[in-house]
Amino acid sequence: MLNPNVPDAAPIFAAQVFAALGDRTRLALLSKLGDGQARSISALSTDTALTRQAITKHLHVLRDAGLVASLRVGRESRFAARRETIDEARAYLDGVSRQWDDALGRLRVFVEDDDAI
DSSP: OOOTTSTTHHHHHHHHHHHHHSSHHHHHHHHHTTTSOOEEHHHHTTTOSSOHHHHHHHHHHHHHTTSEEEEEETTEEEEEEOHHHHHHHHHHHHHHHHHHHHHHHHHHHHHHOGGGO
16 A cells, blocks of 8 residues: 655555544444454444445445455455555554654653753
8 A cells, every 4th residue: 555656655545544544433344344354234234323325435435545345246245354554554653653752752861961951
C-alpha cells in the first residue's frame, strides 16, 4: 500500500486508513473479520440492527482504504481483513510514537540542563 517513491504516501495512506477506522461500525466489522475468515454480508449483518445496505456501504469504505478485500464466491461477495494494511497502519503509528518519544526526550534534556538557562 505504501509507495516509497511518493514522499507523502505515508500520511496519505494513514489518513485514508484512520478515516475509515474513525467509525465504530467499521471498527466492529473489522473486528469480526479479525480472525482471518472471509464472511458474507449476511453473516456480518447478524447480531446488528444495521441493514445489509448499510453494512455494504461500510465495507466499501474499508475496502477503499485497503483494510478489507472482497472476493466472489458464486453469487455472493465475501469480505476478509487485509492484515498487511493493518500492519502498515501499526508501523505508521509506531513511527509517530517514536517521533514523540524523541521530541519529549530532547525537551527533558533541555529542561533539566542547568546550563541552558
